[in-house]
Amino acid sequence: MTEDLSALAKDAVAASRAASDPDYPVFHVAPPVGRLNDPNGLLVDGGTYHVFYQFTPLHPHRKLVYWGHTSSTDLARWEHHAPAVVPDSPYDANGAYSGNAIVLEGAELPAAPASAPYQLFFTGNLKDPVTGERTASQNLVTSRDLVTFTKWEGNPLIPTHAPGYTAHYRDPQVFRDPDAPGQFRMLLGVQRQDETGAALLYRSTDLLSWDLEGELTFPDAGGAFERFGYMWECPGIVRLTDELTGEDWDVLIWCPQGISPQAEGYENVFACTYTVGHLVGTELRDCDGTFHEVDRGFEFYAPQAFARRPSEPGAVTLVGWLGNAGEDDQPSVSTGGWVHALSVPRRLSLRGGRLVQRPVLELGEGASTSCLSGSVLTAGATPVPELSGSRSWQLRVEGPQAGGPAPTWGVRIGTADCHVDVTIEDGSLVVDRSTSRYTQHGARRVVTLPPGADSVLEVLHDRSVTEIVSADGETVFALRSFVTPGTSGVSLLSSGGAQMRVVSLQARD
Structure with a gap:
């Protein structure tokens, strides 16, 4: 008999003691039980913010990675929902891993997969039980109401890695091409066969058929990112306006594993960095190779920005995982059966080429001077x-x-x-x-x-x-x-x- 993974998660949440733990946060997103890591599929739906995240409800006993789901209308009070993506398919049996969302509207909808406004993309992880060989695929989940989520019957969209790359091939960011109406792009974090990190770009007109465009390159960076770590995780590109000059820039935010720059900072297990330029095709032009850490704290990784409808524009707002790989032995595991949290949403801007992050949080009345x-x-x-x-x-x-x-x-x-x-x-x-x-x-x-x-x-x-x-x-x-x-x-x-x-x-x- 096939195991009911949805029921397993539901039972784990029902038996949870996390909410009674004095360490359990009030206005930060934390798991209802078990382990949380990367934020996934962040989107704004009218006045409601939806956050999906890597969720392991049976941690530390079983590593079954779902997409958890929570929502808020004020970014201070969060309501947990049933998991949105369950690792119950042949292509994600070892985990429904990170990805993002896109919100469709108007003329985009009739041609959209399942005619659904909410399209969620994720990496399916599969390991051979004998050899341990990994297969990473890129997959789609659709929803009409953000209550019911359906895996696309034609999954996987991208069944394996491209030639010249290893199976470390994951974390899709799908976005509209601002320079080509009606077209979509997918940015993936990858590892080359020579065990160096990179990012790839794909293109699509229907969100189902994806053509590989090539590696993201940096023609003006003097080779700074050609051998920059051994794997790039969670890449994302956002367009921001510099507060001082009024110029628009494309900001690449990503997590290069294994970098050792000769500079202050970068003490965490893996770094989270950003650089700025202008994305033209597969080139990030006008990027001189300068990069900085997104957050200087002890725990921060894998941030992602909220997706919005074109008719509902707003500030670019980011959330990150307040954790590090392999560092799950925190006091809350024994006291409440949960571990890790997400950051407060941060509104992004640029100032003189440097990223500016301002927390978006209103706790209510009670100001005092x-x-x-x-x-x-x-x-x-x-x-x-x-x-x-x-x-x-x-x-x-x-x-x-x-x-x-x-x-x-x-x-x-x-x-x-x-x-x-x-x-x-x-x-x-x-x-x-x-x-x-x-x-x-x-x-x-x-x-x-x-x-x-x-x-x-x-x-x-x-x-x-x-x-x-x-x-x-x-x-x-x-x-x-x-x-x-x-x-x-x-x-x-x-x-x-x-x-x-x-x-x-x-x-x-």
Whole structure:
């Protein structure tokens, strides 16, 4: 008898104790049970945001990877739904892996597969049980209502990897070609036979038949990306306008595994990077080979932007996985039977060629303004009374004005014995979680800030998840912050009696 994988997931969710775990976040997406990783198929449907994600409900006992599904109308309260994609087909028996979505409308619909507005693309993973040989295929799921999801009867659309590449061939991003109406493109992360990473582009007019165009190349980059890591995961291209020049640029965001640049940063298991240029055919022109990390935090990977209808344009908004490959042994596994979370949605822009990310979060009423003078850092901290009983909050703080000796200032999350310190020191952002309950991928990290960008900190803390924004969104830092359960208030830290001003704060619980 065939195993009912949908029922297995349903039973696991019904038996879950995750929601009662004091570490379980309030306004970040976390799995209802088991393991979460890459965000998938992000889309906006009218006023509702839908997030799909890699979901392993039976983790750590069985590695059955589904697409989980949650939705929100305010990006702060999320409702879980039944899994949208279940690994129950011959081509995805070892997992329904990452991909994206596209939302169709108008004249696109009659010719669309199943005449459905919602088209979800994913990589099916299959491994030979004897040899372990992998087959990766690209597949389609359609939906008319985002309640019922149907695998396309003609799957797989792309049954295997192209000649010259290995079976590491995955993570499709399908998008409309802005320069060729009626045509669609697919960007795939791949590995060449010589075990170097690359990205491929396909083209289609019907979303079913896909023609390989070739590798994405960088003619003006001086060879910077020709042997850049051993595999490229989760590539995506978004078009953004530079706030300073008004020029439109195509921003490639991707995860090159195995890079070792000689620069500050890139300490995570695998990096998440971006570069800018102009996509013409298969060339990303005007890209000089410069690249940067998307997020400087301990945990961040595989981000993706929301898809929208052409008639409902909006800001490019991104969500990332707050985790690292192979780092699943977190406190929440034993206390609540769940692990990992997604970032708060971030609105994207460019400023002088650098990516700017601003969190999109409104927790509700409760803003407050006050002026506090912190203690000497080594001597203690000044609590923020309005947040004394809150475990989930958003806080924006201004530090000392320019001039005179540069003091150390910032915030402490948690108690004296178990905390995370977020401070500005000599023009750098310093995050120290060495006394917290989770330090698997580093206890302390220093990030050099852009000149003059060290006067404001925005901190979003959600029980065991923290995101930090500085330099008006040019520097972001995400981390898992397991402090003492139930006591994650906040205190202001400063040296030399420096004045700090709480510009705004909001508490959720």
